[in-house]
Amino acid sequence: MSEKYKANDPKGIYFITITVVQWADIFTRREYCEIICDSLAYCQREKNLTIFAWCIMTNHLHLICSSPALANIIRDFKKYTAKEVYRAIQQNPQESRKNWLNWLIKSAGELSAKHEEYKFWQPGYHPILLHNNGLMEQKLDYLHYNPVTAGFVEEPEHWYYSSARDYAGSKGRLSIVLIQ
Structure with missing residues (x-):
């Protein structure tokens, strides 16, 4: 098995x-983003x-993070948030995409190696x-400018679900450790 994309350094x-x-653009609704934020805060x-x-972003999440048990945390985070977002979709009377999302999520489960329910x-x-400051800065800029590049905002700190606010001197949605 490849070692290229493994978190081996604790x-x-x-x-x-x-x-x-x-x-799929799931995170277009605040309710679903809040599930992600609450779960990250718990972790x-x-x-x-x-x-x-x-x-x-609307269909993915970027983190710059660290933990001695990163792989286990991400596994648990994904398992928990998958259940919670799926449940929220089912319970949201405003969710106009419910049938399509159910089909998409269930189809992905059926096609998975484990043949999951969803x-x-x-x-x-x-x-x-x-592993170096240059790479750290590159990924930090990439992460914060992602909503700008996508055309959602003109400045990174205008994106609510991002730590760009913290780096611009305001208080963001999650507590973070600033990279100096």
């Missing part, structure tokens, strides 16, 4: 990406996850060890 800081199946409090930067996240989380 003290390392990693850039990771977690993607919704078929790159910070209870599972020793340190977050240096983060950004929720599947919300794509496999893996693509950890990249940030």
